[in-house]
Amino acid sequence: MHRLLDKLAVVFACALLAACSQSLGKSADGSGSTLGLTPAGEALAFQADDDFGKGLSSAQRSALTAAESQALNFGEAGQPVTWGKQGGAVFGSVVVTQPFRVGLSNCRRFTHSLTNKSQNHQSIGTACQRGGGSWRLVQ
Template sequence: MSRAFSKISASLLAISLLAGCSTLGGKEASVAPEGPQPLTRDAIIAALNGGLVGGRIGTGLSDGEKRKALEAEYRALENTPSGQRVAWAGDGSGRRGEVVAAQPYRVGSQDCRQYSQTVFTPAGSQTARGTACRDTGGSWELL
């Protein structure tokens, strides 16, 4: 009986190993990794939905400058200590900016931060203020 049990166990083991080797159309099947997937830089920037620079203070900035400003907003929110400036420089037009995030705080189950973006141009400067909270996917979302 123990020999029969060993054969059955070996057969079950082989079947379960083979079951994991699925193919689709001659190509190996891919299995998505478990857990949340890391966000791409584009997805992170898109989650800010234009950020503060998407408003009035971004008027006149090139697309590249707006992207630099949004990346600075993300860096300030994500991992910059409270009150520390995150600077960005324009495309040689004399435009530049800086973002300053305040101390993080929690609202319910969301982590939030107030922050400001100041855009400097040859004509002067403008500042916008806002609040962003981390959504369930891990991105910062401007409120």
């Protein structure tokens, strides 16, 4: 009986791991995109600060989101990834820290700065990514 329970425990653990590995790396739409920010495909800066980016056009929001994705996925620690035209009405940059691990997740802290009509805004947070999937705000 004891051996049977051990075997069942192993089978259950394997099934659980298989289910988890299949769901990792999938975006909310099931496309399996590995460079996504959030399942909704929007910048984490908007989640970290509800007032961040208010009044931006969809093109500006897209540029901001693309820069954040670039910084989280490929950015060098301390080096800004910029978007928009420096000196224009709306522009910004994202600076990330060195990646670090929390359990099975890759994580980075980020600071997203935005200048909108001479007003400066900043969104700061920590994002984690598990298994190459979407980045998620954790702080």
